[in-house]
Amino acid sequence: MLEKMGIRSRKDMILFAFVIGITSLTMATTFFPSIKHSTTWIIDLTAFTFFETFLMTVLGSFWMGYAILGLVLQPRGAPSHSFRGKYSIVIPAKDEEAVITNILTDLKNQTYKNFEVFVVSHNCIDKTFEKVRKFRDKRVIPLNLFEKPGKSVALNYGAAHATVEIIVIMDADNRVPEDFLEKISRYFPDYDAIQTRIETGNPNFNLVTKLAELEFISFTDLFQRVRSALDKNAALGGTGEAIKKDVLEKVGYWDEWSLTEDFALFTKLTAKGYKIGWCSETAVYDEKVPWWSDFFKQRARWLRGHFQVAFTYLKHYYKKPLDFHYLIAPISILGYYFTLTLWLIFFLQLPITTNFLPAYVWLTPWVIWNLGIAIRIYRARGFKALLLFPLLFFYLYHWIAIFPYVFKVKTWPKTPHGFVTNSKS
Numbered sequence: 001m002l003e004k005m006g007i008r009s010r011k012d013m014i015l016f017a018f019v020i021g022i023t024s025l026t027m028a029t030t031f032f033p034s035i036k037h038s039t040t041w042i043i044d045l046t047a048f049t050f051f052e053t054f055l056m057t058v059l060g061s062f063w064m065g066y067a068i069l070g071l072v073l074q075p076r077g078a079p080s081h082s083f084r085g086k087y088s089i090v091i092p093a094k095d096e097e098a099v100i101t102n103i104l105t106d107l108k109n110q111t112y113k114n115f116e117v118f119v120v121s122h123n124c125i126d127k128t129f130e131k132v133r134k135f136r137d138k139r140v141i142p143l144n145l146f147e148k149p150g151k152s153v154a155l156n157y158g159a160a161h162a163t164v165e166i167i168v169i170m171d172a173d174n175r176v177p178e179d180f181l182e183k184i185s186r187y188f189p190d191y192d193a194i195q196t197r198i199e200t201g202n203p204n205f206n207l208v209t210k211l212a213e214l215e216f217i218s219f220t221d222l223f224q225r226v227r228s229a230l231d232k233n234a235a236l237g238g239t240g241e242a243i244k245k246d247v248l249e250k251v252g253y254w255d256e257w258s259l260t261e262d263f264a265l266f267t268k269l270t271a272k273g274y275k276i277g278w279c280s281e282t283a284v285y286d287e288k289v290p291w292w293s294d295f296f297k298q299r300a301r302w303l304r305g306h307f308q309v310a311f312t313y314l315k316h317y318y319k320k321p322l323d324f325h326y327l328i329a330p331i332s333i334l335g336y337y338f339t340l341t342l343w344l345i346f347f348l349q350l351p352i353t354t355n356f357l358p359a360y361v362w363l364t365p366w367v368i369w370n371l372g373i374a375i376r377i378y379r380a381r382g383f384k385a386l387l388l389f390p391l392l393f394f395y396l397y398h399w400i401a402i403f404p405y406v407f408k409v410k411t412w413p414k415t416p417h418g419f420v421t422n423s424k425s
Contacts, residue, residue, distance in 0.1 A: 151238070222373075
């Protein structure tokens with residue numbers, strides 16, 4: 001029963017309890033924001049709290065707009081042209097012997113036959129390299145790399161071996177349909193890069209993977225769909241992406257200092273005016289981590305990497321706010337901690353007072369956004385998935401719980417793979 005909830009160790013239990021605790025506390029401060037008591041006040045923080053609730057209103061209105069537009073707009077279709085050249089597919093792999101042959105088999109069965117595959121066995125201590133070397137397809141080329149950790153290091157090494165026009169990035173745990181390359185071919189040469197959908201390959205493994213699937217529907221797919229409809233660049237997701245090699249060379253390949261190399265590359269491409277398309281006609285099926293301890297490591301890396309990119313490229317936000325608004329997304333997490341700090345001050349009866357904007361002002365857009373998300377989940381996965389929406393509401397607060405964990409992430413932690421996955425479709 002506990003494993004169905006993502007718990008198989010004491011550490012998983014502690015982290016799960018922490019998520020529940022921080023979520024409950026955050027919701028309490030949200031819905032009951034103005035506790036009063038009899039202390040004689042000497043410091044008034046109303047200006048700060050009004051500013052915070054104003055930002056919450058703006059952020060909520062922003063996501064409300066995405067939710068509404070996501071229900072009515074359709075992403076742009078593929079252009080009329082079609083790329084017929086050769087692809088170089090780069091797959092970074094760190095101890096992936098349990099899954100690597102699955103993606104290689106899927107690629108071998110592609111309807112589009114003109115490609116080569118570079119599998120970069122990066123600091124592997126298992127039999128990944130041997131399995132790739134023994135795979136019966138001359139288009140698959142194994143590369144052995146022993147260098148500093150980081151996905152971007154392996155990607156740059158693999159891309160350096162590519163000699164063709166377009167490079168496709170996949171992860172070792174992915175599965176793809178037989179027409180994957182055929183579908184993305186329709187987007188070149190019109191776009192400089194494209195991103196496909198990233199679906200969950202193991203949604204029914206346990207509650208954590210199921211909620212991760214619903215999270216994709218609620219955020220990633222919504223975000224990409226609306227941006228495509230408005231002719232804005234799609235965000236790169238680290239897998240299921242393709243980019244012209246000459247463009248990659250011009251922007252300096254992947255940033256090896258970044259823990260989120262995909263987000264850094266998206267930011268560089270957008271800043272330089274390159275066009276990134278959203279290919280909604282096909283997808284890669286990606287394994288999601290099912291245990292809370294591994295989940296925390298992965299999401300902490302994402303969050304720390306996001307802050308890295310934000311602080312490095314924030315200057316671009318002011319030039320193109322609609323293109324770079326995602327840069328400031330993590331800052332909203334700090335707002336929750338500010339609210340929690342205020343509540344601690346009230347609880348300790350310190351001589352501080354404050355008032356907030358009326359709850360209906362900033363709460364209304366958040367309610368509408370959640371209604372829009374619920375409708376999207378129902379449309380995509382039906383009524384049974386909709387029953388999980390209350391749990392998804394709790395789950396989405398995991399970013400607040402993970403924030404303290406960010407400071408523990410110094411290098412690229414290995415994400416375990418090899419769990420039961422569904423068939424690709």
